[in-house]
Amino acid sequence: MKTLIVEGGRLLCLVLWLNLVPVMNGCPAKCVCYSEPRPTVACQQQGLFSIPTEIPIRSQRIFLQSNKLTVIRSTSFSSVHNLTVLWMYSNNISHIEAGAFYGLERLEELDIGDNSNLRIISPTAFRGRLLCLVLWLNLVPVMNGCPAKCVCYSEPRPTVACQQQGLFSIPTEIPIRSQRIFLQSNKLTVIRSTSFSSVHNLTVLWMYSNNISHIEAGAFYGLERLEELDIGDNSNLRIISPTAFRGLTKLHTLHLHRCGLSELPMGVFRGLFSLQYLYLQDNNLLALHEDTFLDLANLTYLFLHNNKIKVVTDHMLRGLISLDRLLLHQNRIIHVQQRAFNDLGKLTTLFLFFNNLTMLTGEAMNPLVSLQYLRLNGNQWICDCRARPLWDWFKRFKGSSSELECHLPNSLTGKDLKRLKSDDLEGCVDSPSQVQTSIFNTKARSGKFLSLDDPLVESIPRCCLSDNDKSSIISSKSLPDPSSYNSRQITNNPLKEKENISKTKFRELERTKNETRNKQSLNDGPLGTMSNNLDQTMDKINPDLLDNLEPSTAPTRKKKKCSKKPKSDQYCLKAHASTVQVLAVLFLPLFLVSLALS
Template sequence: MFKRGCGLEFLLVLCGLELSWSCPRHCICYTAPSTVSCQAHNFLSVPEGIPVDSERIFLQNNKIHRLLQGHFSSNTVTLWIYSNNISYIEPSTFHGFTLLEELDLGDNRHLRSLAEDTFHGLSRLKALHLYHCGLSSLPNNIFQGLRNLQYLYLQDNHLKFLQDDTFMDLHNLSHLFLHGNRLWSLNQNTFRGLKALDRLLLHQNKIEWVDQLAFHDLKSLTTLYLFNNSLTEVSGPCLDMLPSLEYLRLNDNPWSCDCKAVSLWEWLKRFRGSTSSVGCRVPQNMIGKDMKELHKEDFPNCSPTILNSESRAQTNNLSGTVNPSMNRGVAVGGQTHIVHPSRPGRSRNCTKPRNRASKGKGDNEVHDSTEVMADKEDSSPDFTDGRKHDHTSPDGTVTLRKQKCPPRTTVRPPSGVQQANNRASSSQFPSHVSALFVALLAIITDYILR
């Protein structure tokens, strides 16, 4: 029977992969692409002898304690060092790594702090994994210059607070995973700059306060998870700033269903996307009820219309958008018809099907580095652990989205206008015939007399 290493080498040769002659002991090295695989060998430090031309380096599931400058070369494109014992990363370890696209440092529970410039210069980095570490804070400008980053995994750490503009440079970030931390508030500029963000996961934190302008830059956000926090209220104008939102989970929070809930209740009535239940905890007569199922009569001493219109006007003035509570007049057929504002939710092209190409995984990848999302027209994603799920509702059942686009109908003038025009045409017809007959008779008479 072959030893594990020899057996893998034999399989690589059978597959036509060229083995490298320069390779660290106990590792497997091959070309096309140039790869060094040293996983699960109980290494206490980065092994020596890694070829400088290595594009992919796999060091996961070892016991490596430190990462220092010179351990890797700047030719590295993919570097996996997850599930080790890393407690220290020298700030200059990755300086000059302009080709690096994926860096996985996840599941290093002793990695409690990072220097501000640890990731500076990684201009091509697309995925950064820092999940399940011991991070309690993030230094200023730690993500500075990472303009190509698309996936940032920060879940299952000990983060209590996010400084303003932490993500300011992440113009292309589409996935931000922050669930499983200890965050208690979301400030006005916590997410500033994230204009391309599609999915934001904040569940399983301790969030009890959300600034009304916390989501002001998230115009592309389609998925927001806030379940299992300490929220008692969120204002409707706060969620009005998410015009593309399709999936929202608010369950397992101690919601207050008194007058403070009016603006959220009104927003939920307008929202056309998919939402979880919003269970009431107070007052006493509301315990166990779903806020979405309440009626105007359940708020007898509140003023829903005034409260909603005033707060939304303030929000839209700040964000530079038109106040949707104001009706706009459009002249049609000499009369002014009221055009009601559209409900919150992503605009749809109802004439063309939407096709989305899913991102495939590499043949040698061992763990999930990115989610592969199902088409959102069919089901809602669930990212309770940062990986792909196919169920929609909190109870795990699969539900299908209802078609948002109504059948197209031909636009015609109002029936009254149509009938008036027809009557006018029919009434004018005899006079034209009479005039023509008189003219013809005069011509014939004149011809005979001559």
């Protein structure tokens, strides 16, 4: 009976992460129903006095242990013909009606142990192979050499159960023929290279919810038959050796959730060709190396939610050709590169909600031809021209999706991007606070200057660049004639908007200078910004030097033309004459006046 209790406790953990899976229809009250990995109805420890009547007919596993059931009726399970596992241990069952298990031809495991009032069993209660199974579970002797504080049994598979025993180290005398070892919920701190060196038949190893901080090199060496490894919920396990899982070619399930991992070493999953389920959620992963999952061609579930990933790069998910479910929600993703999903042609479920996305290209989504469930809510979508490729993709998408609430522009805030009209996506919102949406913010968040190869620069769409920037970020073309900026021009281009603002401020500065010139007679020339009281060192300047002035090395500013508003002759002369002529005409009288005053 001990093994069934162990697996029942394990089931509670599974229920927690499977809350993300849609529940089955018609789930009984006080029960939890889920579809993966098998259709299951979990009603343990609910104080039930009778077996629920509305059990979904496609259920394969039913857990009713640790309740207050008293009788199993002939109709209790008459409709669940696909049932393979049924646990009802630790109840108050005293009677099993004839035919209670009739029709359950696929039932493989039945546990009605720990029911002290069940003193009589009908001769026909377990017609078929289950009679032997039930008798074995009650009569089989324990394995030889069982470690202290552990329970060992041989059926249905040789098992060593040492969970919740307060162990500080892994027992040393584990029977060599053990196939399952349960060490969860203890106080283990290290997995040594010799801990499991003698149990080459091991298929299941659970060590979740301990204090493991270190796994020695070769700790799982030789466990070529291992199928399931759970070392999740060890918050101090922050570093894993690149060769920690080397040789586990038959491993199909690996739990590394809630381990405090900030990075995964290159090649850590190399050679895990049979892996189907990988749980990496609830860690501190900031990024993943390219080709981290290259050997995982059979992986179907990848859970990466609740980490700190910022960018989904082109090759981060390469090789996942069989992936069915990808959970990336509750990260810090700001950008998905265009080829990030190229290998995910079989993906049916993609969760990207509650990240920092502002845009997502249609080109990135095009490879997801099998996608059925998509969640993108909880991001700050910019609904302008850069959202049009995603909007176009949604017109072709036939699956189910969450809403995409617009964050900008303000006129569309709160509206669903998918439901917008084509005209709503004109123009380009200027959002300088977002690095990836403004070329004027030249520094990335890391403090390094953005380059054209930077993924954030890549995300700046052509519709948000000026005509010059579409051909080159740095343009050699001259600025337009300033006379065209008589007033601030409103455009759909943020670059031109900023340029107009800059020109407006320049004209206001020139107007201020002109007013000053009118008030100060001696400040009416190129030296007009200088004080009327000239520095005495100016008195000794040789006028002949004025004829040999070197041109300035600073870029020349385009000269203003006379505006339509009449200006003084002196102003027009200044605007059109060359710099040297103006200095000769205006500075020489100034010099003579200074001599006269001295």
